[in-house]
Amino acid sequence: MSDEIRDKVVGLVAERMGVEPEQITEATHFVNDLQSDSLDMAELVIDLEEGFDLTISDEDAQKIETVGQAIEYIKQSQQQSQ
Amino acid sequence: MNVRRVVITGAGVVCPVGCSEEVVWPAILEGRSGIGIISSFDSAEFEVHIAGEVADFDPLDHFTKRELGRLDRFVQFAVVSAESAVKQAGLDLEKMDHERAGAFIGPGIGGLPELETQHSRLLNSGPRRVSPLMIPKLMTNAAAGQVAMKFGLHGPTMSVSSACASASHAMGEAYNCIRYGTADVVICGGAEAALTPTGLSGFQQAKALSTRNDDPEAASRPFDLNRDGFVMAEGAGSLVFESLEHARKRGAQILAEIAGYGASSDAYHITLPEPDGKGAALAMRNALADAKLAPEDIDYINAHGTGTPAGDGVEAKAICSVFGDHAKKLAVSSSKSVFGHLLGASGALESAACIWTMRDNVCPPTINLDDADPECCGLNFVPHQPQERQVDAVLNNSFGFGGHNVCLAFRKFTG
Incomplete structure (x- = not known):
């Protein structure tokens, strides 16, 4: 299950930022590595909310700086809702 | 006031008959129509099934996927046509004074594709699903802004929007900006991509469009007795305007000179032209006066000529009122007969055609003009075939x- 979440997040990030999934790891930093700006991040939050059927508060969204943090956030959210 | 001369050094186009001068100008001269059955969406429920779509255009040839996520189709067209124009002008972006260079680009409508996509998301999924990129993608100034970002232009940059006069207003204002000394170089023109279900419905419901669905290539027929409306099209045109001094200093090849700019308002009706063509005539008179040209100096008019029953006759009347006896000596044609009506972008593409007309001394034809409407004053509309003649001012x-x-006057650059 966890690999599925990881692959899906990586796929969404790759699609949004126009890069190949192979270029993305858990350590990939949205701003430093992918040159994301605030609009990209807002789009990514929508992608993640839609992709995983959850709501990410603005406060939580601001704490997500790497792909690994995004994966971790989604795993925790799904555990809490189970 | 020291008024400077302004010249054109580059022209780039994206339109239904092609995306380069090498393809577009022969198509206009030979009358190869760019009108066909709409392929970008299913038009089955519409009364109109025809349009001029830009077919020879893969955005991924010009932009990365990430860039495309931020650019509505009209902005893509604007940037690509501006790149062609800048390339032809041979502008050295490294050496240019970027604070003295700007962009004036006029879409008439703006990003309808993005508006439709996001409105659907709003209705289907709620406001939290609407893209934060919607506003910066659809706003009319997105084209000018992107062109400025692409070339690092820090001078005056804006959209100039007045429906189907947008590009011409943008060019006229760019001309003013340079001649009165505010900038040295302005990339100017128009871009439009409003061929969406919403855009088509709007014009269809206004009864503005031809419904000659069974014969698309014959549907755009300006000045013809059997015209029944215009044909929607999309695309862009960009021109590099610069002060003569600036062009000479860098040894640029000069394509033509902007001679005058005339603008007016009918102040009459939201869609219909004033029936005597007083507003159109005033714009032409203003352009001639600004250019210090006599009516007899004009060899050719690239008409607005959209093919609507109301508009073409009024324009012809206006031409007759301005030019008197000379009206029947000059040539008048509508290039919209070939590529349709690019709405806000049309004036830029047609200005490019004017430049090529003067360079080659050949007036492009009005195709589909089988039976000239007697209401159109018996002018020489250059039916079907191009006409070779000396063309020095248009x-x-x-x-x-x-x-x-809006009326723009251009003349050959003779030094």
């Missing part, structure tokens, strides 16, 4: 819903 007319009229 006018380009553009009129927009809302009663906006």
Whole structure:
């Protein structure tokens, strides 16, 4: 299950930022590595909310700086809702 | 006031008959129509099934996927046509004074594709699913802004929007900006991509469009007795305007000179032209006066000529009232007969055609003009075939819903 979440997040990030999934790891930093700006991040939050059927508060969204943090956030959210 | 001369050093186009001068100008001269059955969406429920779509255009040839996520189709067209124009002008972006260079680009409508996509998301999924990129993608100034970002232009940059007169207004204002000394170089023109279900419905419901669905290539027939409306099209045109001094200093090849700019308002009706063509005539008179040209100096007019029953006759009447006896000696044609009506972008593409007309001394034809409407005053509309003649000075007319009229005068650059 966890690999599925990881692959899906990586796929969404790759699609949004126009890069190949192979270029993305858990350590990939949205701003430093992918040159994301605030609009990209807002789009990514929508992608993640839609992709995983959850709501990410603005406060939580601001704490997500790497792909690994995004994966971790989604795993925790799904555990809490189970 | 020290008024400077302004010249054109580059022209780039994206339109239904092609995306380069090498393809577009022969198509205009030979009358190869760019009108066909709409392929970008299913038009089955519409009364109109025809349009001029830009087919030879893969955005991924020009932009990365990430860039495309931020650019509505009209902005893509604007940037690509501007790149062609800048390339032809041979502008050295490294050496240029970027604070003295800007962009004036006029879409008439703006990003309808993005508006439709996001409105659907709003209705289907709620406000939290609407893209934060929607506003910066659809706003009319997105084209000018992106062109400025692409070339690092820090001078005056804006959209100039007046429906189907947008590009011509943008060019006229760019001309003013340079001649009165505010900038040295302005990339100017128009871009439009409003061929969406919403855009088509709107024009269809306004009864503005031809319904000659069974014969698309014959549907755009300006000045013809059997015209039944215009044909929607999309695309862009960009021109590099610069002060003569700036062009000479860098040894640029000069394509033509902007001679005058005339603008007026009908102040009459939201869509219909004033029936006597007073507003259109005033724009032409203003352009001639600004250019210090006599009516007899004009060899050719690239008409607004959209093919609507109301508009073409009014324009012809206006030409007759301005030019008197000379009206029947000059040539008048509508290139919209070939590529349809690019709405806000049309004036830029047609100004490019004016430049090529003067360079080659050949007036492009009005195709589909089988039976000239007697209401159109018996002018020489250059039916079907191009006409070779000496062309030293021309006018380009553009009129927009809302009663906006623009006339630009161009002349050959003779030093």
